[in-house]
Each structure stands twice: as structure tokens, then as C-alpha cells.
Amino acid sequence: MANKKIGTQSVKLSNPPSFISSATIVGPKEGKGPLKDYFDIILTDDTYGEKSWEKAECKMFQDSINLALKKVNLQINDIDYLLGGDLLNQIITASFAARQFNVPTLGLYGACSTMAEGLSLGAMLIDGEYADNVIITTSSHFSTAERQYRFPLEQGVQRPFTSQWTVTGSGSSILSSKGEGPYITHITIGKVIDLGIKDANNMGAAMAPAAADTIITHFNDTGFTIDDYDLIITGDMARVGRNILLDLLNKEGYNIDSKYKDCGIEIFDETQDVHSGGSGAGCSSVVLNSWLLSKIKNGVYNRVLFIATGALLSPTSSQQGESIPAIAHAVTICKNF
Incomplete structure (x- = not known):
């Protein structure tokens, strides 16, 4: 069972x-x-x-x-x-x-x-x-x-x-299986969501609905609320996707703005000419394994919801005019449990 x-x-x-x-x-x-x-x-x-x-x-x-x-x-x-x-x-x-x-x-x-x-x-x-x-x-x-x-x-x-x-x-x-933390205590596996975005240069718009779906499902499944988390961090909505995600969540009654960050925004500053922000399989990975885990170990954040998002396109699918499916997976990371 x-x-x-x-x-x-x-x-x-x-x-x-x-x-x-x-x-x-x-x-x-x-x-x-x-x-x-x-x-x-x-x-x-x-x-x-x-x-x-x-x-x-x-x-x-x-x-x-x-x-x-x-x-x-x-x-x-x-x-x-x-x-x-x-x-x-x-x-x-x-x-x-x-x-x-x-x-x-x-x-x-x-x-x-x-x-x-x-x-x-x-x-x-x-x-x-x-x-x-x-x-x-x-x-x-x-x-x-x-x-x-x-x-x-x-x-x-x-x-x-x-x-x-x-x-x-x-x-x-x-x-x-051994160690003094931080710990992973909860996991929410995402579903593939596709709302028809076809622009490979606007992945934030494609991924935001998947992130919203996973975040809402996580709260419904676990019984956690926004107040249970010190930080909710996505990767990699960047600036365009961030705004869309916040709008989607607000429409469903979830206002996470005060506790929300995004790896694609945190890794670069506005002087570095990266347009909307960072992305890539390495983006949320290097932010998590450096800054974020350091902040959790030091007690700045005691419970974090880490949601990494992916745009599941390929050169072939883009050339054939397909839209961009997306997915988001979430893990709860705690200093203690």
C-alpha cells in the first residue's frame, strides 16, 4: 500500500x-x-x-x-x-x-x-x-x-x-540516511501542463501554470499554508514568469509575494543584461547548493518550499510548431524535523 x-x-x-x-x-x-x-x-x-x-x-x-x-x-x-x-x-x-x-x-x-x-x-x-x-x-x-x-x-x-x-x-x-540536516520531508510530483505557449523565448510564460498547479496541489495535499514556510522559491520563472505565477496564484487565493523568490532572478543582477533572468538545469541547482542551503543551515530559513520548473521542449518539437509542455516538482526542505 x-x-x-x-x-x-x-x-x-x-x-x-x-x-x-x-x-x-x-x-x-x-x-x-x-x-x-x-x-x-x-x-x-x-x-x-x-x-x-x-x-x-x-x-x-x-x-x-x-x-x-x-x-x-x-x-x-x-x-x-x-x-x-x-x-x-x-x-x-x-x-x-x-x-x-x-x-x-x-x-x-x-x-x-x-x-x-x-x-x-x-x-x-x-x-x-x-x-x-x-x-x-x-x-x-x-x-x-x-x-x-x-x-x-x-x-x-x-x-x-x-x-x-x-x-x-x-x-x-x-x-x-544519516546527517544533521537540512532534511527533505515532503515531495510533490508535478503534472505536465500545456496552455499552448509556443514562443521558446518566453519560457516563463510556459512554465508559470505548471508552477502554480504544483504549489496549489502541495498546499492541498499536505495541509501546509503559506505561513508554514519561511521561503517559497522557484526555478526558473525569472521576471516574466514570476509575475504570471503571482497572478495565477492570487486568482486562487494564494498570496505568496512576501515570501517568494526565484532562482533565475537571484543569480543575476539587473546590470548583467540577462533580460528576464536565468534558466537552465544548472540554475536552481547552483542556487540551492550554495546560497539556499547555507541560509537554511544558518537558521535564516527553517522551512523552505523549493519548486523547480522545466520547459519540456526540444528543437524538433519547436521546428514542427508544437507548443511547450511544462512541469514543476516541489520539495520541502527543513533545518529540523
């Missing part, structure tokens, strides 16, 4: 797993933003000494795993499962990086929602006593994503102000 399922889409964990380590690597632009003091490694060159941007992203993925392990004196053979994903065709970053690690691997694709998807599955593996230590890693790179989803950088195509800047970065979390 599904004794741990609550409501329609949520799970309450009996043995909440703990974050025991985290690591982040970001590109030069991200390293000049407002969260620069929280990142472990800031690259001076977004090729990371490699011959291509794709190889650079793979190296970031590998190195964030190694750094997270090093921080807690673990070896890769102490990890039961690696859960990872990225934005590139057939998640080649995660798969190619996993060649270097002799560890059971589950490749995930949720676009920019992949970190929350990985945390959800990793937490359930530990809570179900299928694993003691799980590492979750995601990545993205501005240059690899730009030429896959939009235009070659050499063309210098002008970007509309609704567009988002794919974050160059990789973040890793190690969840464990």
Missing part, C-alpha cells in the same frame, strides 16, 4: 534524508552576480580548458561530484546511486560524465526541473531503505544550450526581453 502518499501527488517521508554535502561550479558571468560569494568554484573561462563547450559542461558535472564527495571524505563507492541530468540531446553531459564513475546511474530529464526531480527520487530511495547515500547532479551551459535550442552564437541574434539566460554551472547534492 502507498502508505506514504498523501493527497493526489505528494509524499510525506517517514525517515527524511539529510543533505550532507553540496558543491557548485559556475561560469564567469554567474561568478560576477549577487551570489558570487557562495559558489565553490568560479570559472575564468567558460571552456574550462576543454576543446568544446559540451566537454566543458561535462567537466563541470564531474568536478562538482568530486568536490561534493571530497567535502565529506566520501569515495564514489560510498554512493549507492547517481541521479543526474542536463539539457543536451539524450542527456549526454550526465551520461558521458558517469563514464568516469563506477556507480549505478539513473539519467533524468526534466529540463530546468531536473534538480527537484532528482532530489525527489533520491529522497524516496533513501526513505524507502533502498539506499544510504545518493548524489544528485545537474548542469547547463549557456553556449551549449543556446546553439541547441536557439541560434549559433556566431550569428549574434538579438534576444527578446522575455528570453532567459541559460546558467553556466553545475550543482551536486549528497543525500544520506
